[in-house]
Amino acid sequence: MELVSVERILRARDLLAGVVRRTPMEHAREFEKPHGGPVHLKCENLQRTGSFKIRGAYTRIHALSEAERARGVVAASAGNHAQGVALAAALLGAKATLFMPERAPLPKLAATRGYGAEVHLHGAVLEEALAAATDFAERTGAVFIHPFDHADVIAGQGTVGLEILEQVPDVATVLVATGGGGLVGGIASAVKARRPGVRLVGVQAESAAAYPLSLAAGEPVRVESMQTMADGIAVGKPGPLTFAHVTSLVDDVVTVTEESLSRAVLSCLERRKLVVEPAGAAAVAALLEHPGEFEPPIVAVLSGGNVDPLLLLQIIQHGMTAAGRYLYVRLSVPDRPGSLAGVLTRVSELGANVVDIEHSRISGRLAIGEVEIALKLETRGPEHCRDVTAELQRAGYSIVV
Template sequence: MRLVGQQEIHTAHEHLGGVVRRTPLEHSRVLGEHSGGEVYLKCENLQRTGSFKLRGAFTRLRNLTSEQAAGGVVAASAGNHAQGVALAASLLGIPSTVFMPDRAPLPKLSATKSYGAEVHVGGVNLQDTLTVAVEHAEKAGSVFIHPFDHPDIVAGQATVGVEILRQLPEVATIAVPTGGGGLVSGVAAAVKAERPDVRVVAVQAAQAAAWPGSLAAGRPLAVDSNRTMADGIAVSEPGEVTFAHVNALVDGVLTVSEESLSQALLSCLERAKLVAEPAGVAAVAGMLEHPEQFRSPTVAVLSGGNIDPLLLHRLISHGMTSAGRYLSLRVRIPDQPGSLAALLADIGELSANVLDIEHSRISGALALGEVDVEISLETRGPEHREHVVAELERSGTRVIGSR
């Protein structure tokens, strides 16, 4: 299969001028210290629509014939591709219909509608939604806009790579969040044409990792499950176009755990002051989990920032737990006035912050005149957690359990 060439990429870059933002490249001291080198974040979470997807969608739609454009376009997406197609269609005056799965985040659903698309919700997962969307496009005589498996999509996404080379000519490694492979295919195509020495690494969620098996088999293979918090890269099977590019141009594929994704999201929010979605931080998670794989200077692409506030709340809590920022204690104290106040005073002296507390006198393990207290604390990290427990025990508090 023919790979996307430099001329196609440069044409896409020219046509995207004034349509997409040249997103910033932000230095990350925290990731640099972790990996032992210079690290930068390519902030596509700050792109219009909140992700890189507008680049490929606009390029694909702009290349339609006038007859195709008149018939409208159809897309299926969990959210970011949907928004990219909706905005691109609006800018080009093309009618658009978008199908989204039942569990598509509400902010992505609302944004897609606001960009002018006709939105239909249905299907348990993205594959179900894709099937319905293709059938609708065939019946309506519209053009189906695949989220990643088309040369124009790859050429549009390649402009991320073009920008990185211009912003950091000395870049040695580029890490890219990867689902179906449109973004990493484009980045690799752009970068390898000018700098074949630059290492391009794809990063997948381990719970939705179709690429390792596909590359080993020499053809796209589907995975049985893609249950990951990173819905934007939860793709069951690579496409033919993207497989050809990744197989020929990408230097390696890494997988990352859900824990690493949540910690990466928290790190971006807390230390870089950047809001990103779980799929968008996959490259950062790769650097946290596999720092030895990245030759400096490294660019980690933050591919998207469209996250449901409810999910963000859960992920922050989960990430803080994983980072040792929460401590749950069960302590036994005398059932008498002032005992609880004394315990809280001791905790305050240890600079731990009380989140919630439960006082219970009902337990077969309690002696007469005793009470159990379940208390949740916010701490500064694992060492502080251990210090709090040790100091409470040293002061005579009976710690029954901690986690």
């Protein structure tokens, strides 16, 4: 199967001039010590529509004939590809119809409609929306714009790789969030053509990782069950073209846990002041979960920033818990006036902040004359958690963490 050439990606770059942003490259000093050298973040979360998807969508739709554009375009997406197709179609004068899963994030749904597209909610997962979009194309003659498995789409996404080489000429490792494989395949095509020694690493959510299984089998294999907060990379089966690119050009595919994804979102927000969705933060999650495994200088691609504020709130709480910033404890104390005040005074002296508290006299674990106090505490990190726990125990409290 013929791979996308760097010449094709260069033509896509010329086409996209004035359409997409040359996104910034952030120097992330907080990751230097664990990895022994410079780490940079390629901020595609700051791209138009909030992700890299506009690059491939515009390249693909621009390549259609006037007659094809007149029939309209149709696509399926969890959100980012939908926005890219909607904006690209609007810029090129084509009607766009998008099929999205029924539980697609509301901001992505609203943004897609805001670009003028007609949106249909269909199915619980992306594959069901894809099937509906394909059926719509067959019935109406609209041109189906695949989210990743098309040469024009891969060429458009590959322009990210050209920018990486220009912004960090001595890059040694590039980490890329990977769902279907269009972005990592395009970046690999561009980078390997210019700098074959650069290591390309795809990053997938551990609970939605089709590529490790597919690479082991030597062909695309479907993952039947996917449960991840990173909906943007929750793709059940690679396409034949993207699989060929990953097999030929990508050096490794690693997986990351949900805890690492939430910590990565929190790290981008807290340390870089960047809003990044879980899928977009997968490369940063790899930096957190695999310290010292990647040769610097490293570029981690932040592939998208379209996150529902309610989900972001949950992720921040989850990330703070994973990072040891929350401590949950239960204490048994005598049931007499001043017991609760004594616990809270000691917690305050230890520098922990009470987020939530529950005071109960009803528990099978309690003796007569005891009450149970459940505390959720905000701390400064894992070491502070250990100090608080140890000091409460030394103060004579019976404590369960």
